[in-house]
Amino acid sequence: AGPLARDAARTQAAPGLTLAQRPRRNRKAEWSRRLVRETVLTVDDLIWPLFLIEGERRREPVASMPGVERLSVDEAVREAERAAALKIPAISFFPYVDPTLRDETGSEALNRNNLVCRAVRAVKAAVPEIGVITDVALDPYTSHGHDGLLDDTVIVNDATVALLVEQSLVQAEAGTDVIAPSDMMDGRVGAIRAGLDKAGFRDVQIMAYAAKYASAFYGPFRDAIGTSATLKGDKRTYQMDPGNSEEALREVALDLEEGADSVMVKPGLPYLDIIRRVKDGFGVPTFAYQVSGEYAMIAAAAQNGWLDGERAMIESLMAFKRAGADGVFTYFALQVAERLRAG
Numbered sequence: 001a002g003p004l005a006r007d008a009a010r011t012q013a014a015p016g017l018t019l020a021q022r023p024r025r026n027r028k029a030e031w032s033r034r035l036v037r038e039t040v041l042t043v044d045d046l047i048w049p050l051f052l053i054e055g056e057r058r059r060e061p062v063a064s065m066p067g068v069e070r071l072s073v074d075e076a077v078r079e080a081e082r083a084a085a086l087k088i089p090a091i092s093f094f095p096y097v098d099p100t101l102r103d104e105t106g107s108e109a110l111n112r113n114n115l116v117c118r119a120v121r122a123v124k125a126a127v128p129e130i131g132v133i134t135d136v137a138l139d140p141y142t143s144h145g146h147d148g149l150l151d152d153t154v155i156v157n158d159a160t161v162a163l164l165v166e167q168s169l170v171q172a173e174a175g176t177d178v179i180a181p182s183d184m185m186d187g188r189v190g191a192i193r194a195g196l197d198k199a200g201f202r203d204v205q206i207m208a209y210a211a212k213y214a215s216a217f218y219g220p221f222r223d224a225i226g227t228s229a230t231l232k233g234d235k236r237t238y239q240m241d242p243g244n245s246e247e248a249l250r251e252v253a254l255d256l257e258e259g260a261d262s263v264m265v266k267p268g269l270p271y272l273d274i275i276r277r278v279k280d281g282f283g284v285p286t287f288a289y290q291v292s293g294e295y296a297m298i299a300a301a302a303q304n305g306w307l308d309g310e311r312a313m314i315e316s317l318m319a320f321k322r323a324g325a326d327g328v329f330t331y332f333a334l335q336v337a338e339r340l341r342a343g
């Protein structure tokens, strides 16, 4: 007991406050805090994004994302095996496309043997039980770094959608489980759904990046896939304005009407209010993306000893669950799964 307890007159006999409710009673011990906890983070909530690069036995650190590496396909298979052993439900792929393969129209996106397709085939062959999610957008493949076709200064919507349908079919043929369009073109979900169905891929899911904002938090990701230096201008004519939330609901409604199986909000922590509104408004599987900049902030501060990285990681992911997310894309996924297993 502390010094106050020794002064029995003050702590025991003194009347103190008469309170019917003392919320602290439920917090007094770990067993009790566990019993009343409303939100639980489990391994089932995690989706692990991986960066791919050409080569063999190659791992290359991403400078702006301490702890994250670009992986050659064989290394990605090894990581997928580790993820599956930890029961992480799904992984997703983002390629660093060799600059010599990038062009104005992103034609490498339609190569049936591109980096993403090879990774999908290799992982599905080695670890069939893990879900594979592939991003549909042209930015890793275009010389200008935009998600769509660029005509002078304009991103051309409908012609881009036609290419995104082709890209989706190429990925579906490689064996992807989920197509995740991250491009924000109008009408792409419906067009992709129709294209997949026509080609017999009725069971390939669509997870729509429905409310994707034009965000500064994507910076480190663009380093990772090598588009920071090449991106011409910004993405504000297709990604959403950070000031809007009614518009996010309209975007979600449209993607659902067009056939999305689940929707995503991105970035994550700065947009928890959007996750909550989407979940309450639609009641559909709702995912969040803790993006590269969010990861970098926690990882860099932890590296400097400015905060406890493990606790910040768990707390941030718990916040997504509390806001209503069914799952979260996070670069911390493997670390979290290991930590949860350790208990």
Ligand code: PBG
Binding pocket: 135, 136, 137, 138, 139, 147, 182, 183, 217, 218, 219, 220, 221, 222, 235, 290, 291, 292, 293
């Ligand atoms: C692009 C895409 C981006 C991310 C996923 N897909 C970045 C962008 O829109 O420029 C961001 C992911 C992250 O920052 O972690 N289609």
